[in-house]
Each structure stands twice: as structure tokens, then as C-alpha cells.
Amino acid sequence: MNKAIQISTEDQVFELDPSETLLEGLERTGHQVEYQCRSGYCGSCRVTLHSGSVEYQEQPLAYLQDNEILPCCCQPLEPLDISVGLITKKSA
Amino acid sequence: MKYSTFSKIDNDQLKEPMFFGQPVNVARYDQQKYPIFEQLIEKQLSFFWRPEEVDVSQDRSDYRNLPDHEKHIFISNLKYQILLDSIQGRSPNVAFLPLVSIPELETWIETWSFSETIHSRSYTHIIRNIVNDPAVVFDDIMHNQHIIERATDISKYYDDLIQYSLLYTKLGAGTHTVNGKTHEVSLFELKRKLYLCMMSVNVLEAIRFYVSFACSFAFAERRLMEGNAKIIRLIARDEALHLVGTQHIINIMQDGKDDPEMAEVARSCHAESLAMFKHAAQQEKEWAEYLFKDGSMIGLNRGILDQYIEYITNHRMRAVGLEPAFENATHNPIPWINAWTSSDNVQVAPQEVEVSSYLVGQINSEVSIDDLGDFDF
Numbered sequence: 318m319n320k321a322i323q324i325s326t327e328d329q330v331f332e333l334d335p336s337e338t339l340l341e342g343l344e345r346t347g348h349q350v351e352y353q354c355r356s357g358y359c360g361s362c363r364v365t366l367h368s369g370s371v372e373y374q375e376q377p378l379a380y381l382q383d384n385e386i387l388p389c390c391c392q393p394l395e396p397l398d399i400s401v402g403l404i405t406k407k408s409a
Numbered sequence: 410m411k412y413s414t415f416s417k418i419d420n421d422q423l424k425e426p427m428f429f430g431q432p433v434n435v436a437r438y439d440q441q442k443y444p445i446f447e448q449l450i451e452k453q454l455s456f457f458w459r460p461e462e463v464d465v466s467q468d469r470s471d472y473r474n475l476p477d478h479e480k481h482i483f484i485s486n487l488k489y490q491i492l493l494d495s496i497q498g499r500s501p502n503v504a505f506l507p508l509v510s511i512p513e514l515e516t517w518i519e520t521w522s523f524s525e526t527i528h529s530r531s532y533t534h535i536i537r538n539i540v541n542d543p544a545v546v547f548d549d550i551m552h553n554q555h556i557i558e559r560a561t562d563i564s565k566y567y568d569d570l571i572q573y574s575l576l577y578t579k580l581g582a583g584t585h586t587v588n589g590k591t592h593e594v595s596l597f598e599l600k601r602k603l604y605l606c607m608m609s610v611n612v613l614e615a616i617r618f619y620v621s622f623a624c625s626f627a628f629a630e631r632r633l634m635e636g637n638a639k640i641i642r643l644i645a646r647d648e649a650l651h652l653v654g655t656q657h658i659i660n661i662m663q664d665g666k667d668d669p670e671m672a673e674v675a676r677s678c679h680a681e682s683l684a685m686f687k688h689a690a691q692q693e694k695e696w697a698e699y700l701f702k703d704g705s706m707i708g709l710n711r712g713i714l715d716q717y718i719e720y721i722t723n724h725r726m727r728a729v730g731l732e733p734a735f736e737n738a739t740h741n742p743i744p745w746i747n748a749w750t751s752s753d754n755v756q757v758a759p760q761e762v763e764v765s766s767y768l769v770g771q772i773n774s775e776v777s778i779d780d781l782g783d784f785d786f
Binding site: 349351352353354355358359360361363378379380382404 | 445448449452645646649650652653656657660724728730739740741747750751
């Protein structure tokens with residue numbers, strides 16, 4: 318579990334550091350991801366998961382469709398492919 | 410379905426739908442059809458706060474030094490929030506409680522509505538501190554055209570539901586003439602009114618609050634009206650939770666496992682739901698126009714606020730299974746607002762940072778052998 322996991326987004330592939338959450342990783346790499354509570358109850362950061370799987374230490378309160386994950390509190394179990402893009406591209 | 414405050418028929422509450430089953434008799438939480446509502450209650454209780462805890466004394470001199478057009482922005486937003494929470498502090502109880510049939514949802518509605526009353530009381534706390542006579546602010550609300558217009562739009566779904574459910578409980582399905590007026594009453598139509606009302610509450614909490622939130626935080630970014638911003642952060646934290654509550658209810662309804670007819674109801678309300686979001690976004694843009702009629706504020710103007718409204722509208726629509734209304738609004742023009750609404754570190758008093766996810770008295774007393782797995786013996 319303590320090793321970097323590969324994350325593929327719409328625009329980039331990066332390694333998620335074991336010490337950061339997926340949300341922090343997405344922010345570090347300049348992705349357009351919304352957030353509010355950062356602890357699983359508001360659901361603001363939800364993104365669509367295309368492949369891979371995650372687990373939660375505690376089931377989050379936010380409503381999630383079957384293909385959605387919460388980057389603020391999920392723990393990726395394997396490489397993920399998610400639908401989120403870079404900020405620079407979006408504002409262009 | 411006749412309402413009773415304590416239904417005498419022994420039933421299996423786990424088999425009741427969320428709404429329109431047998432009214433709840435025993436308030437029990439040892440078994441739950443939807444544990445999510447009990448979790449929301451616990452979270453909401455852990456968020457408990459009192460307006461008086463927040464020191465707003467510095468805001469008085471800040472407010473006095475604001476230019477007139479910024480005073481207008483500040484006070485107008487407060488008035489609007491007072492309106493929203495006046496409605497929300499009572500309406501979920503009046504409209505939804507008689508229709509609910511599971512205890513955990515019933516208690517969530519009460520807990521939710523109660524927290525809105527804290528918000529209402531906090532506005533008086535803020536206003537008392539910034540003006541000598543709070544009545545000047547409060548008395549104007551009922552005479553302010555821009556505010557009353559939205560009040561009608563928000564309360565009409567509640568009022569429709571309440572009136573119709575009174576007819577249904579009293580007279581049942583069928584064609585009824587009451588005081589010379591003919592009503593077609595059916596359970597399907599009642600369910601439609603409930604669904605639309607829930608959607609309108611979702612819109613209220615998802616979009617309508619956020620224009621004022623943005624303005625409050627824009628002041629605080631300039632280190633102005635910071636006491637107010639602290640209170641607004643606490644309110645935003647609660648609202649995020651309420652929003653999750655309505656998102657769950659709406660998604661459970663759409664899914665149809667709870668009540669198959671509700672899924673049909675949801676489909677029949679699809680176009681109206683879309684229109685409701687678009688209409689609310691439009692109204693909020695008009696509100697932004699009214700706010701900035703005499704001038705913008707630093708860091709925020711009408712254009713930015715319009716983009717933000719479109720962006721969050723899209724975001725919230727997706728959460729309840731609707732296609733986003735605004736194709737081009739794909740990025741957040743004011744990303745700094747997230748840092749303010751981020752609530753894992755809501756500061757209540759200067760010396761004390763309250764971690765919102767902290768639950769009082771939660772101890773895990775079970776120790777399994779796996780917990781010791783990391784030890785080297």
C-alpha cells in the first residue's frame with residue numbers, strides 16, 4: 318500500500334505520493350477539482366472513475382453514483398483512470 | 410394514508426418507503442432502512458455552534474468604513490440570507506414531517522430544520538453588532554421588491570405541497586369541490602409535488618446561498634467583516650451537509666427501489682427540474698446585478714459572479730442526475746472561495762480551532778489482534 322500509484326486523468330499521467338490524498342495530488346498537478354469539506358461529507362470533489370478501484374476508511378456521507386469516487390478521502394488500491402482535466406486547459 | 414402523531418398499527422418500519430407509507434410510531438434507531446440519515450444527524454450534531462461564540466465586534470468599525478455601495482452589498486446579502494433561513498427554519502418540518510414514514514429520516518428533517526434556526530439567530534447577532542437599530546435592516550425585508558420576488562419562487566413549492574397534502578389527507582384521491590373550487594387529487598400528483606419541492610430545496614441550498622457566501626468571503630479576503638465571515642463559514646458547513654441530505658433523498662427517489670412509483674414521478678418531473686435550476690441561476694444573476702448596481706467590490710464583479718453561478722449550477726445539477734445547463738462554464742472563476750468554505754478547520758474563537766470532523770465521546774473500545782499488527786515483538 319505504501320507505494321506510489323499511477324493516476325491517469327484526461328490530460329496527464331502522474332504518480333500519487335503515498336503521503337498525499339488523491340485530492341492533494343490532483344491539486345499539486347494543477348487539475349480543476351472542486352472541493353469544500355475535504356472530509357467526505359459534502360461531495361464537492363466527486364469525480365468519475367473509468368478504471369481502477371478505491372476504498373474508504375470510513376464510508377463517506379456524500380451521495381456517490383456507482384462510478385464516482387471522492388478524491389478527498391478515498392484510498393486508491395490500484396492505478397486509476399479518472400475524468401478530470403487541467404485548470405490551464407479549462408480556462409483557455 | 411391518514412396522518413397520526415403515533416400510528417397504532419404495528420408495522421415493520423424497514424419495509425416502509427421514505428414518504429407516504431405508514432406515519433412513524435416509535436422513534437427507534439436500532440434498525441435503519443437508510444443509515445445515511447442517522448449519520449447525517451450525528452454529523453450535524455457534531456457541528457453544533459452558537460452565534461454568540463463568534464466575536465463580531467470588529468465588524469462594527471469595518472462596516473462604518475465601507476463605501477456606500479459596499480454597505481449595500483453587505484446588508485442586501487444578509488437580508489437575502491435572512492429570508493432563505495426564515496423559510497428553511499420552518500418549512501421542512503411543516504411540509505415533510507406529515508409525509509415521512511421512517512424514523513431516521515423524520516429525525517434528520519427535524520435536525521436539519523433546527524440548524525437553520527441557528528442561522529436565523531446568527532443574523533440578528535451580526536446585525537446587532539453593526540447597526541444601532543437592527544429594526545432598520547429587518548423592517549426593510551418585507552418591502553424590498555428584489556427579495557420578495559425570490560421569496561415567492563422559493564416558498565411556492567412548499568406551499569403547493571402543503572396545500573395539496575392537506576386535501577389528500579382530508580379527502581383522499583378523487584375530484585373534490587372545496588369552497589366552490591374543484592381539485593383533482595391523486596397520490597401520483599402529491600408525489601410529484603413532493604419531488605419538485607425537494608428539488609427546489611436542493612436548488613436553494615446548492616445555488617441560492619452561494620452568491621452571498623462569495624460576497625462575504627470576498628470581504629474577508631480583504632480582512633474586512635471577518636466576524637461575519639466566520640459565521641458564514643459555519644453556515645456554509647451546515648448547508649453543505651443539508652445539501653447532501655436532499656441529494657440523497659432525490660437520488661433514492663429517482664432510483665425507484667424505495668418506491669417504484671417515485672422513479673416514474675422523477676422522470677415526469679425531469680423537464681421541470683431542469684427549468685428550476687436554470688430559473689434559479691437566472692434569478693441569482695439578477696440578484697448579482699442588483700447587488701452591484703452602484704459599483705463592484707474588489708475581487709468580485711457581476712461578470713465573475715455570473716460565471717460562478719453557472720459553474721456551481723452545473724456542478725449541483727450533476728449531483729442530482731441532471732445534465733449541466735451551461736456548456737461553457739467548466740471552470741471556477743473564484744477558486745479562492747473553496748478555501749473559505751473548506752470546513753475541516755473552522756475557527757470558532759481565535760485561540761481555538763474546532764476540527765469539524767471531531768465527534769464528542771466517540772471511542773472505539775474494540776481492539777482486535779490486527780490492530781497490533783504493526784508492533785515488533
